[in-house]
Amino acid sequence: DVKVTQSSRYLVKRTGEKVFLECVQDMDHENMFWYRQDPGLGLRLIYFSYDVKMKEKGDIPEGYSVSREKKERFSLILESASTNQTSMYLCASSFWGQGNQPQHFGDGTRLSIL
Amino acid sequence: AQSVTQLDSQVPVFEEAPVELRCNYSSSVSVYLFWYVQYPNQGLQLLLKYLSGSTLVKGINGFEAEFNKSQTSFHLRKPSVHISDTAEYFCAVSGSGGYQKVTFGIGTKLQVIP
Numbered sequence: 001d002v003k004v005t006q007s008s009r010y011l012v013k014r015t016g017e018k019v020f021l022e023c024v025q026d027m028d029h030e031n032m033f034w035y036r037q038d039p040g041l042g043l044r045l046i047y048f049s050y051d052v053k054m055k056e057k058g059d060i061p062e063g064y065s066v067s068r069e070k071k072e073r074f075s076l077i078l079e080s081a082s083t084n085q086t087s088m089y090l091c092a093s094s095f096w097g098q099g100n101q102p103q104h105f106g107d108g109t110r111l112s113i114l
Numbered sequence: 115a116q117s118v119t120q121l122d123s124q125v126p127v128f129e130e131a132p133v134e135l136r137c138n139y140s141s142s143v144s145v146y147l148f149w150y151v152q153y154p155n156q157g158l159q160l161l162l163k164y165l166s167g168s169t170l171v172k173g174i175n176g177f178e179a180e181f182n183k184s185q186t187s188f189h190l191r192k193p194s195v196h197i198s199d200t201a202e203y204f205c206a207v208s209g210s211g212g213y214q215k216v217t218f219g220i221g222t223k224l225q226v227i228p
Binding site for chain 1: 123145146148150155156157158159160163165204208209215216218219220221
């Protein structure tokens, strides 16, 4: 079974802090994704990566950056956390494909910015 | 551009009754369609997918969905629900070609009433 592991289930940080969310997958997937999930808005794509050191902006990249130094690990960075970044963050991975590959999700990190 | 509309934000249904969760999509290219389920405090997991071929797709836990190209719909159905089906359900569309940008709907919360 594919396993996508997010380093923290719950995280509380202060405004202005630099925050790192880590995600590791064990299935040698090429693609990795970061979403945020908010009530009434569904899942919105922040960034994705299709290869090591490659990244593409999603729909809401402002205030975030990412790092992919190894194939299995994809990090989301909040450069200077703000209260409007309080949310559930979901990491996902998939094989490279012509849009037909399902994504496998981690259990999420619920981040609160105070 | 592609989009997904889930017409109902919440659907209450009595145990052992049938249920239909509605999903409509728009896209200018051929699409792949997915339904995911999210149980409380968990990430999303794949219920079923339509890639090509038969328009009736069967998934896990007794769910099925029908792809209707003329109505651009991909409704999810189950003939008899259980308490354990209480969860949030997300419809998603992916365009063919290139990397897979997946667009998710805002989700439908299914509440099964004993």
